[in-house]
Amino acid sequence: MVEKPKWDMTSDIHKYPKPSVTVDIVIFTVQNDELRVLLVKRKADLKKGEWALPGGFIRLDESLEESAKRILEQKTGVKDVYLEQLYTFGDPFRDSRGRVITVAYFALIDSEKMKIKPTEEVADAQWFSVYNYPPLAFDHKKVLDYSLTRLRSKLEYTTVGFQLLPQKFTLTELQKLYEVILAKTLDKRNFRKKIASLNLVEQTKETKMEGVHRPARLYKFKSKKFLLESDVV
Amino acid sequence: MVEKPKWDMTSDIHKYPKPSVTVDIVIFTVQNDELRVLLVKRKADLKKGEWALPGGFIRLDESLEESAKRILEQKTGVKDVYLEQLYTFGDPFRDSRGRVITVAYFALIDSEKMKIKPTEEVADAQWFSVYNYPPLAFDHKKVLDYSLTRLRSKLEYTTVGFQLLPQKFTLTELQKLYEVILAKTLDKRNFRKKIASLNLVEQTKETKMEGVHRPARLYKFKSKKFLLESDVV
DNA sequence: CCAAAAGTGTTAGTGATACACCCATGT
DNA sequence: ACATGGGTGTATCACTAACACTTTTGG
Structure with missing residues (x-):
């Protein structure tokens, strides 16, 4: 058992105000000749019942990518996906509960793995066509638009x-x-x-x-x- | 005078641990037929005297890009630059003082504006060749390498x-x-x-x-x- | 008239686009 | 034998890469 390294909690840096930080994931698949994105129905206090990108708060002892993987698995049951950091969104009032900065990731999963049955916890995850999805909470439409653009351009010059x-x-x-x-x-x-x-x-x-x-x-x-x-x- | 909007500080989201968030800026110029990057000598408690990318803690009421502009001007006296978000670095132990996530920006400034005299506060800012610069604090070498790659590739397909x-x-x-x-x-x-x-x-x-x-x-x-x-x- | 950088065209090769027919299979 | 999607080649065009000489100026 490795002991967790600690930080210097007496440092001056802790005097600066800290924002909340979340990770949101735009995960795509292709199914029935449609490009689809996974959305979850929110259970949290704010915007309960609205659709949103799967996301969650980071833990302090994991890297951003680890957070993204953990959250993706928790919320959707999917694992072993291609994952890439997209952009960090930090408008001061994108969340009325507080200053929340979100690091958006974009992910791809093949149509086979995609068929994994949702577990109890992820009963409210659903795939939507990128041309026809419900209104999204927060600035998630912006995040989704941005990642679509990124996916398309990466398709042309990468594999x-x-x-x-x-x-x-x-x-x-x-x-x-x-x-x-x-x-x-x-x-x-x-x-x-x-x-x-x-x-x-x-x-x-x-x-x-x-x-x-x-x-x-x-x-x-x-x-x-x-x-x-x-x-x- | 517009009153500052407030957040709902009673929300559950404030129970999640919050990291510190900084913005670091990689600013390039070309001078004497050399590609150069601006570095500052640190005055803060940790790593005092070491060279680092200009950076600082965000304020909760400004967007990330506003933070980047403010910090760049404070630390270097330069204004009105091309600025673009690069990547967000969040290894848990990149800073021993605490969990610090940094949103890196990359900036370009023309060789004329670059000649602006440093003010008192920025006496310790200096341009270095990207092929010959001192050891950098934190993971700033990684940030710099990454932004060089980005600059080069953007040069080929943008203006x-x-x-x-x-x-x-x-x-x-x-x-x-x-x-x-x-x-x-x-x-x-x-x-x-x-x-x-x-x-x-x-x-x-x-x-x-x-x-x-x-x-x-x-x-x-x-x-x-x-x-x-x-x-x- | 010399030194120094500015300015200018042609050719060959490579990659992108447009386009139409035959093949293998199950019924 | 036919309906269905699988599989193949060629000609044109646009873009990239290689390459060398003339022009304008100040001294």
């Missing part, structure tokens, strides 16, 4: 999108994912050429049969050790 | 670089600026073609004579109203 798919996927599924997030259609041949040029995915020997047509080949991401320096990751 | 030049400038100065920040040389003809294609700058009728050679034409940024939708800003 975050892969986080939203299961381990094995067809190229059509991958393309559909891009189309859904970017809200535009893409050319099939050009899309496949692009993906091939990235050198990030490889064929498996399996195919996926769905419906009455030619089965689609399943692909997977190359394991790290087979990626070259020059490959974009 | 932030323009913030580092005075109103009127020669194309060679602009190119030098890019070269200094990116730490690589650029082709003169290609650079000029690129700038021309952006449609953001226009010739003035003035030239700049410096030394014994052909005078260079001065350029300025087009005023907003002459920019077309299609022009990258």
